[in-house]
Amino acid sequence: MSVHINTPLNMVDEDASSGSGDDVNMVDGHNKRQSRIPSSSGRQKRSRKATGDAIVDAMLEIAAASKMRAAAILKNEDRFSISKCIKVLDEMQGVDQRLYFLALDLFENPNARETFMSLKNERRLTWLQRKSDTSLIP
16 A cells, blocks of 8 residues: 555444445544545645735735836926926916916916926916916906
């Protein structure tokens, strides 16, 4: 009889009259037969480990994606920062004091900053003037 060392074995109660007696051992006064059926706990442990590894991998991917998104947001915020908008505003020709301070109020809105910075230089003054005209309407 050959026994596989790496395969877990289950012990099964049997009385002395059953089976051939080849694989029967006496343990604590009871006949025990060694079964060659691998226990399912070995497969469950491997399955749990694989599931755990998959969860860890997924969490690492989520963390990496979150870091990339945060970096992109910071980069985007820096690109449309109030200080950059003011620098561009200061370099513009034809901006009177009233329009200048209206622009500063507009720059408190992130969407307005993005719009202002995304416009071509020649369109920015017209956009500010239109915003000035609509701000006077109650």
